[in-house]
Amino acid sequence: MKCKDIISLIEQEAPLFLQESYDNSGLQWGNPENEVEKVLVCLDFTQEALKAAIDNGVQLVISHHPILFEPLKSINTGIGKGAMLFDCIQNNITVYASHTNFDVADNGLNQYLADAFELQNIIGLKNYYNHYNRQLVKHEYSLGRVGNLKEKLKVDEFISLIKQRLDIPNVRVIGKRNNDEIQNVAVFCGSFDGDIEVLKEKKVDALITGDLKYHIALALEEIDILTVDAGHYHTEKPFIKVISDMLKSNFKDVIIIEHYGNDIFSFR
Numbered sequence: 001m002k003c004k005d006i007i008s009l010i011e012q013e014a015p016l017f018l019q020e021s022y023d024n025s026g027l028q029w030g031n032p033e034n035e036v037e038k039v040l041v042c043l044d045f046t047q048e049a050l051k052a053a054i055d056n057g058v059q060l061v062i063s064h065h066p067i068l069f070e071p072l073k074s075i076n077t078g079i080g081k082g083a084m085l086f087d088c089i090q091n092n093i094t095v096y097a098s099h100t101n102f103d104v105a106d107n108g109l110n111q112y113l114a115d116a117f118e119l120q121n122i123i124g125l126k127n128y129y130n131h132y133n134r135q136l137v138k139h140e141y142s143l144g145r146v147g148n149l150k151e152k153l154k155v156d157e158f159i160s161l162i163k164q165r166l167d168i169p170n171v172r173v174i175g176k177r178n179n180d181e182i183q184n185v186a187v188f189c190g191s192f193d194g195d196i197e198v199l200k201e202k203k204v205d206a207l208i209t210g211d212l213k214y215h216i217a218l219a220l221e222e223i224d225i226l227t228v229d230a231g232h233y234h235t236e237k238p239f240i241k242v243i244s245d246m247l248k249s250n251f252k253d254v255i256i257i258e259h260y261g262n263d264i265f266s267f268r
Helices: 003-013 047-055 080-090 100-104 109-116 155-166 196-201 214-222 232-236 238-250
Strands: 026-029 038-044 060-065 094-097 120-127 142-154 172-174 181-191 206-211 226-229 255-259
Touching: 003 060, 003 094, 003 238, 026 080, 038 047, 038 238, 047 060, 047 080, 047 255, 060 238, 100 109, 100 142, 109 120, 109 142, 109 181, 109 232, 109 238, 120 181, 120 196, 142 155, 155 226, 172 214, 181 232, 196 214, 206 232, 214 226, 232 238, 238 255
Parallel strands: 038 060, 038 255, 060 094, 181 206, 206 226
Antiparallel strands: 026 094, 120 142, 142 181, 172 226
16 A cells, blocks of 8 residues: 555545645655555644654654645754654655645535534535636535534524534634524634625524634624634544544555644633
């Protein structure tokens, strides 16, 4: 089994042409031709994740967020990303990222969130046509998902459901009083792009997302859409399970190691 075989499977599910223009999904460094027996899957390729990869004798790391997000102008192998690159070269570790393309994919993160809340009549929240050539790609992709809860919930009940399904103790909440009812729900993993008009068009009662800028939150409060900021980590952590399950189903002889790390934010 080679790294490129695993990468090929991931790209079948989440083609690289789906990534946002600012993104850098794909091979970060390493050799796709290398043989692989162990794979580590993580949200962020941190120094902690690198240590876990080295300690476990991993040949391939699959992360959600690209470690090479901004171009490197110089490489100092003694500190930061340069040191991590050097350690990977010494330990023959290839690193690959599947980011915004996996958010959009049919069975990617937004679909996982929609399924986690058992939404019904699920449709795409927002068209994604401008990111790829529709003449060549005969398939429609969407940013986010929207669907109906099985039954209407009061605000407090809805927030409790989010905490339970995402295994999170606290969330940030904007808008709507406790006696309002929620049924039509949009999910948007990671950072919400601020397109409030599409929420209004879809008659959304509530939005679950992972990041909000203050002025976007203010605008959402003004139009009375309940918005729950569950945190970037908690809305995208399921990437690890989704990718791991996919690899385990298709590569029986490869050992998959799940590295969850921790949310970088804490509440005191």
